[in-house]
Structures are given as structure tokens and as C-alpha cells.
Amino acid sequence: MIILGIESTAHTFGCGIVTSSGKILANVKSEYVPPSGGIHPREASQHHSLKASSTIKKALEEAKINLNEVDAIAISLGPGLGPCLRTGATIARALALLLDKPLIPVNHCIAHIEIGRLITGEEDPLVVYVSGGNTIVSAFSDGRYRIFGETLDIALGNCLDVFARHLGLQHPGVPKLEAMAEKGRNFIPLPYIVKGQDVSYSGLLTTAIRKIGQFDQFDLSMSLLEVAYGMLAEVAERALAHTEKSSLLLTGGVARSPRLQRILKLVCEEHSAKFYVVSPELAGDNGAMIAWTGYLAFKENVTIPIESSYIKSKWRLDEVEIPWRK
Amino acid sequence: MLIKKGAEAELYRGRWMEREVIIKRRIAKPYRNPDLDRYIRTTRTSLEAKSLANARTLGVPTPIVYDVNLDEAEIIMSYIPGPPLKNVLPNLNDRKLKELFIEVGRLVGILHKGGIVHGDLTTSNMLLQDDRIFFIDFGLSEYTCDIEARGVDIHLMRRALESSHYLYSELAYESFILGYKEIMKEEAIDILKRVEEIRKRGRYVGRHS
Numbered sequence: 095m096i097i098l099g100i101e102s103t104a105h106t107f108g109c110g111i112v113t114s115s116g117k118i119l120a121n122v123k124s125e126y127v128p129p130s131g132g133i134h135p136r137e138a139s140q141h142h143s144l145k146a147s148s149t150i151k152k153a154l155e156e157a158k159i160n161l162n163e164v165d166a167i168a169i170s171l172g173p174g175l176g177p178c179l180r181t182g183a184t185i186a187r188a189l190a191l192l193l194d195k196p197l198i199p200v201n202h203c204i205a206h207i208e209i210g211r212l213i214t215g216e217e218d219p220l221v222v223y224v225s226g227g228n229t230i231v232s233a234f235s236d237g238r239y240r241i242f243g244e245t246l247d248i249a250l251g252n253c254l255d256v257f258a259r260h261l262g263l264q265h266p267g268v269p270k271l272e273a274m275a276e277k278g279r280n281f282i283p284l285p286y287i288v289k290g291q292d293v294s295y296s297g298l299l300t301t302a303i304r305k306i307g308q309f310d311q312f313d314l315s316m317s318l319l320e321v322a323y324g325m326l327a328e329v330a331e332r333a334l335a336h337t338e339k340s341s342l343l344l345t346g347g348v349a350r351s352p353r354l355q356r357i358l359k360l361v362c363e364e365h366s367a368k369f370y371v372v373s374p375e376l377a378g379d380n381g382a383m384i385a386w387t388g389y390l391a392f393k394e395n396v397t398i399p400i401e402s403s404y405i406k407s408k409w410r411l412d413e414v415e416i417p418w419r420k
Numbered sequence: 421m422l423i424k425k426g427a428e429a430e431l432y433r434g435r436w437m438e439r440e441v442i443i444k445r446r447i448a449k450p451y452r453n454p455d456l457d458r459y460i461r462t463t464r465t466s467l468e469a470k471s472l473a474n475a476r477t478l479g480v481p482t483p484i485v486y487d488v489n490l491d492e493a494e495i496i497m498s499y500i501p502g503p504p505l506k507n508v509l510p511n512l513n514d515r516k517l518k519e520l521f522i523e524v525g526r527l528v529g530i531l532h533k534g535g536i537v538h539g540d541l542t543t544s545n546m547l548l549q550d551d552r553i554f555f556i557d558f559g560l561s562e563y564t565c566d567i568e569a570r571g572v573d574i575h576l577m578r579r580a581l582e583s584s585h586y587l588y589s590e591l592a593y594e595s596f597i598l599g600y601k602e603i604m605k606e607e608a609i610d611i612l613k614r615v616e617e618i619r620k621r622g623r624y625v626g627r628h629s
Contacts, residue, residue: 240583240586241583247621281453281456283459286460289539289540290542290576291542292576317453320453324456335426336584357451361451364449364450412582
């Protein structure tokens with residue numbers, strides 16, 4: 095069986111094609127990079143509609159299949175930016191109608207988890223999912239992924255991206271910020287905000303931005319990363335101790351950070367847990383993860399009629415039933 | 421004797437001046453910047469010792485603090501032999517569950533009324549001993565009467581119930597609110613309104629939930 099997945103929740107339009115055995119035949123993406131500032135939802139959605147057909151065509155070429163060989167279409171219906179989600183959903187609905195194949199609704203956050211499980215082969219890890227839009231610590235329990243920690247306001251990637259822009263660093267900001275942090279020597283105290291199992295990054299970001307100009311940029315970058323990652327490590331460690339899972343999986347766009355990987359690896363060592371990280375090409379948003387999660391859902395008969403395939407821009411991952419896991 | 425290695429601290433059982441005690445030591449984290457690590461461990465230890473004592477004077481059962489050693493990030497306190505609420509809950513009937521959470525709500529109300537926000541309300545941080553509920557782990561507490569801080573405190577309690585006790589989290593939370601309102605009276609209205617706002621502010625909570 096062959097599933098085609100469409101991803102368009104934020105800046106990336108992606109098309110992935112996977113088989114029921116978990117083989118990724120194609121994973122093509124086109125990323126919207128704003129000329130300046132952050133992502134404007136409307137402009138990103140215009141990018142998606144412009145790039146959709148060439149991206150899908152390229153994916154079919156890479157997979158060496160014809161469109162009519164596809165058995166079902168998986169679509170990332172949320173969470174994400176409304177205009178971007180609508181563009182992807184329109185395209186997915188059109189494909190499903192054209193081919194007369196089922197449409198499978200996929201939660202974007204669940205897809206980041208499932209692709210990590212597929213790639214690492216780890217059955218039941220504690221998941222740390224960090225990206226530009228999400229910061230979630232989650233583990234599977236009794237039919238759903240439960241949330242054991244999350245951000246109370248902005249996401250980790252968002253915090254770091256905005257700070258990097260204020261320093262004048264071009265997109266993608268996080269790797270450049272990490273390179274600057276390597277040269278930091280003196281730790282500058284910044285608000286370290288852990289509330290119960292949750293973190294809060296907005297006050298940290300505001301304070302760090304205010305300190306630009308007053309302190310050395312290298313010191314400031316190092317301190318921001320240490321505090322931001324330290325907070326995440328603390329809640330991850332709490333969740334690890336609480337859930338007693340024997341492994342941890344790092345996934346999402348920020349999973350590419352070498353510093354964050356090192357930190358979480360140390361957390362795992364303290365609790366004799368195994369550390370896994372998703373591969374770099376599957377860390378950021380992509381269509382393959384949607385296709386694969388679509389397959390998992392489809393084999394449990396999860397499909398959605400076109401007329402009720404609404405986008406859900408605030409779709410929490412703990413609202414989704416996971417029938418493919420026991 | 422080490423009895424528990426938590427995420428943040430190690431707990432030892434021992435004797436101190438002829439008393440059964442718990443020694444709570446916040447251990448250094450190799451993954452944290454050393455300056456940041458020291459700062460976090462000392463401030464939380466000192467805050468926890470202060471809040472354990474203050475909560476007790478308000479009438480909320482807590483272990484008695486015998487000694488504090490900031491260099492070691494260590495607190496020596498009385499040993500409470502009861503189990504955490506987390507372990508007791510699965511075996512309770514609805515009536516008993518309701519009773520317990522009304523009491524938890526009252527105790528949180530007393531803390532808030534007294535100007536203390538616990539900062540980490542979970543069922544692992546409450547011990548049940550002879551029908552009294554002891555609150556522990558005040559390392560993230562705050563001294564404030566802010567609606568926002570109180571609201572976050574309750575939001576965290578609710579989230580903890582939802583992630584660890586999803587089968588009966590609604591009944592537990594409803595009962596908690598009953599007890600909380602009993603103490604906070606009309607002040608509770610604005611705080612509970614804020615709790616709903618905080619929940620929606622969190623990323624990706626649908627309008628319906």
C-alpha cells in the first residue's frame with residue numbers, strides 16, 4: 095500500500111510518499127523563508143499554493159510512481175496557521191476526489207512522534223517534541239499520547255528564532271545562535287521559569303532582547319541557550335522520573351540542535367534511559383511523517399469524509415485517539 | 421539510606437538528634453551551566469525551607485524543618501510515613517475521592533489566602549497520613565496574591581490530574597474547586613475565570629475544550 099502525505103501547517107509545504115512497510119519513497123519539501131521578520135500566515139500560504147504542484151510532482155518522480163498508484167491521501171489538519179492549513183487541506187481534498195481515494199486526517203504533532211518511532215525503532219519512549227511552534231513533553235498511556243509538560247506561552251524554537259533575528263542573524267537562526275554561544279564565557283542571569291511540569295519562554299525572550307547592547311552578544315547567546323535548554327531538560331527529567339519510561343526520543347525541528355542533544359543525553363544517563371533523536375532530514379516539518387502516520391491511522395480504519403475535513407488550527411495532541419498502539 | 425532519587429533531589433532517610441528525618445539534597449546537574457545550577461539549587465532550597473514552615477503556620481500540614489544547609493542544598497525535615505496521594509487514588513471509591521479532593525482544594529485555598537502559591541501541585545507532592553494531607557516540595561513556591569500566579573497554580577493541578585489520573589480527573593478537579601471556593605469565597609470567581617483563560621492561552625486548546 096502507498097500513502098501520499100501533505101504537510102502545510104506553517105512555513106513548509108511538504109509531500110511525502112511512504113509504503114505500508116515504512117519505506118520512505120519520497121520526501122520533498124519547499125520552505126517559505128520570509129524576506130524579513132517572522133512568518134506571515136497569508137504570505138506563507140501563498141507560497142504553498144505556488145509550490146504545491148511542483149513539490150507533489152517532484153515527490154512522485156522521486157518515488158517513481160504514478161499518481162493513480164497512491165492508495166490514500168493523508169493530510170495534516172492541525173495544529174498550525176489557519177491559511178497555511180487551508181491551502182494544504184484544499185490540495186489534499188482535491189487529490190482524494192480526483193483519485194477517488196480515502197482522505198486520512200493526521201495531527202501534525204502525533205506525526206512528529208510517529209516518524210521518530212519509525213526511524214529509531216523505539217517502541218515506547220518519552221517524547222520531547224520541540225520546534226518553532228511547539229514545546230511538548232509527552233508519553234503514551236492508555237490509548238493516547240498524554241502531555242507531561244509543555245510551554246505555557248511561546249515555543250522554544252520561536253523564542254530562539256526571534257532572539258536570533260534581534261541579533262541580526264539570518265534564517266535559520268538557531269544554528270548561528272549556537273555557534274555564537276560556543277564563544278560565550280560569562281553566564282548572565284536570565285529568568286529561568288519552570289512552573290510545575292511546564293515552562294514559559296516569553297519572559298525569558300523579552301529579558302534577553304532588552305539585554306542586547308548591554309552585554310557581550312556571545313555571553314548573552316550562551317546564557318539564553320543554557321537557560322532555555324536547561325528549563326526543557328528539567329521538565330523532561332521530571333517526566334522521565336514520573337513516567338519511568340526507559341528511553342527518550344527527541345523530535346521536531348529543534349531536535350537538530352547538537353547542544354540540546356548533548357543535554358538530553360546527559361539527562362538520560364542520570365536515569366539509565368536510552369537516548370534517541372530523529373534524523374536531521376525528518377526533524378523539521380515534512381510530508382513523509384504525515385504519510386506514515388496516515389498509514390498507521392488508515393490501517394485502523396481512520397478516514398474522514400471530504401465534507402467534514404475541517405482544519406483544526408488548535409488541535410491538541412492529547413485529544414487524538416491512538417488505536418494503532420496498545 | 422537513599423529512599424528516592426527524584427528528578428531534582430535525592431531523599432535520604434536517617435536520624436537527626438534522636439528524630440526520624442528525611443534529608444532532601446538537591447543534586448548538581450551535569451547538563452546545566454554551573455553558575456545557573458548553583459543559583460537554582462540554593463534559591464530553591466532556601467525557598468522550600470521557608471515555605472514549608474510558613475505553610476505550617478497557616479494551618480497546612482507540612483513536614484517540620486529541622487535544619488537547612490545551603491552549601492549542600494540540603495534540608496533536614498521530619499519524616500512523614502504516609503504514601504503520596506498518587507498511589508492511593510486508584511484504590512478509592514468516588515465518595516472518598518471527592519472527600520479527599522475537597523480537602524486538597526481547601527488546603528490550596530488556605531495557602532493562597534495566606535499569600536503562598538505552591539508552584540508544583542501534583543498528587544506526588546501530597547502525602548496522606550492519618551487522614552491528614554501533607555504538602556511537600558515547595559521549591560517552586562512564590563509569595564504573591566496575584567490572580568495570574570494563583571490561576572497558574574490551579575491550572576497545573578488540573579493538568580497533573582489530566583495526565584496522571586485521566587480516568588477520574590473530572591470528579592477530582594470538580595471536588596478540588598468546591599473546597600477551594602469554600603476558603604477563597606468570592607475571590608475564587610476571578611481566579612477561576614483566569615484558569616480558563618490560561619488554559620486557552622496554552623497552545624492548541626480548541627474553543628470547545
